[in-house]
Amino acid sequence: MTRIRLTNIQKSYGSHAALKGINLDIDSGSFFTLLGPSGCGKTTLLRAIAGFNLQDAGEIALAGQSIGHLGADKRQVGMVFQDYAVFPHLNVFDNVAFGLVQQKVATPDIRTRVRAILDMVQLGELADRMPHQLSGGQQQRVGLARALVIRPKVLLMDEPLSNLDAKLRIDLRRDIRRLQQQLGITTIYVTHDQEEALSISDKVCVMFDGVVQQVGSPWAIYRQPANRFVAGFVGSNNFLPLRPESGHPALLLGQPIELPASVQGQRGAMAAVRPEKWQVNRVPGQPGLHVQGVLRQAMFTGRELQLFLEVAGHGMLEALTAADDATVAIQTGDRVSLSAAVADIQYFAEGDTGARLS
Ligand SMILES: Nc1ncnc2c1ncn2[C@@H]1O[C@H](COP(=O)(O)OP(=O)(O)OP(=O)(O)O)[C@@H](O)[C@H]1O
Numbered sequence: 001m002t003r004i005r006l007t008n009i010q011k012s013y014g015s016h017a018a019l020k021g022i023n024l025d026i027d028s029g030s031f032f033t034l035l036g037p038s039g040c041g042k043t044t045l046l047r048a049i050a051g052f053n054l055q056d057a058g059e060i061a062l063a064g065q066s067i068g069h070l071g072a073d074k075r076q077v078g079m080v081f082q083d084y085a086v087f088p089h090l091n092v093f094d095n096v097a098f099g100l101v102q103q104k105v106a107t108p109d110i111r112t113r114v115r116a117i118l119d120m121v122q123l124g125e126l127a128d129r130m131p132h133q134l135s136g137g138q139q140q141r142v143g144l145a146r147a148l149v150i151r152p153k154v155l156l157m158d159e160p161l162s163n164l165d166a167k168l169r170i171d172l173r174r175d176i177r178r179l180q181q182q183l184g185i186t187t188i189y190v191t192h193d194q195e196e197a198l199s200i201s202d203k204v205c206v207m208f209d210g211v212v213q214q215v216g217s218p219w220a221i222y223r224q225p226a227n228r229f230v231a232g233f234v235g236s237n238n239f240l241p242l243r244p245e246s247g248h249p250a251l252l253l254g255q256p257i258e259l260p261a262s263v264q265g266q267r268g269a270m271a272a273v274r275p276e277k278w279q280v281n282r283v284p285g286q287p288g289l290h291v292q293g294v295l296r297q298a299m300f301t302g303r304e305l306q307l308f309l310e311v312a313g314h315g316m317l318e319a320l321t322a323a324d325d326a327t328v329a330i331q332t333g334d335r336v337s338l339s340a341a342v343a344d345i346q347y348f349a350e351g352d353t354g355a356r357l358s
């Protein structure tokens with residue numbers, strides 16, 4: 001069982017603090033994803049765990065054992081990189097066998113282990129192919145097989161799917177998840193794709209600017225974002241200012257609204273409504289927020305309709321609704337009513353980290 005514990009990990013490059021004291025507890029056998037925008041420190045943290053670059057301060061423990069003093073080759077971690085990193089002059093079999101040859105595993109054992117792992121990643125038929133004869137997705141399966149064949153305690157993956165096209169990305173992410181569950185291997189996965197993070201993970205850690213913003217299940221991160229940054233980065237959101245700034249009762253889009261105690265009287269507090277929470281052109285059945293807008297743009301995505309509406313005194317709001325005969329018939333320039341239930345309005349105080357972004 002390989003639980004991972006990170007305690008106060010810090011790392012600076014010159015005067016730039018890339019990791020500002022990271023504390024994380026990662027359950028044994030879980031799929032844990034680091035999610036955040038470019039430059040937030042994801043790769044730096046993963047490389048510190050792998051032992052490729054050392055942190056300036058802090059402790060890394062696998063299964064209760066500190067590994068901070070061990071070199072990368074002694075940590076028993078497997079790593080998969082964004083740019084496949086396969087050896088171009090070795091065929092698929094030899095690429096995967098490479099780590100075992102280095103470990104001086106007996107030849108018959110190498111054959112058995114490589115064959116088994118190639119079958120697992122669905123490359124059993126392609127063992128003799130050279131890398132240039134493989135698609136991007138197949139090359140990344142080689143990378144995955146190579147990381148897994150050494151039977152690592154931990155699997156680390158740094159944006160392994162970002163060079164693949166959209167359809168392949170979705171296929172391969174299902175395979176990675178299936179394999180991870182089958183092997184029960186503790187996995188830390190890095191992505192800046194929020195949909196990928198939500199769909200593949202047991203837990204998601206949202207990072208920004210070298211700081212952990214929130215750790216939780218995908219649903220908790222989406223449904224109860226800890227701050228304004230998370231609310232805007234994971235999924236889409238309509239942020240709505242409260243007026244007057246610190247008044248109570250406050251007005252939201254011109255309507256009096258009962259504020260939760262946490263944001264009452266706070267300057268710069270914001271409300272937020274997710275696009276899919278708006279009821280479009282329906283008689284409001286419950287108390288909440290009701291606004292009128294004018295349709296400026298509609299995007300039909302096949303299953304849904306994405307509407308951009310101009311609301312007087314505010315600007316644009318985004319609404320996501322089921323595409324049906326009634327909603328598809330709405331024309332640009334038509335007046336549209338939007339309603340959100342009280343429970344679907346979220347509030348964020350200005351003190352939230354994300355406020356720095358706005
Ligand atoms: N070797 C380095 N020397 C100097 N600064 C670095 C170095 N590596 C990373 N940084 C800086 O540290 C910060 C974190 O970088 P990191 O690569 O960890 O980000 P990331 O979250 O992986 O981003 P991305 O999504 O673009 O891969 C960035 O500001 C980056 O410019």
Ligand SMILES: [Mg+2]
Pocket residue numbers: 042043044
């Ligand atoms: Mg990176």
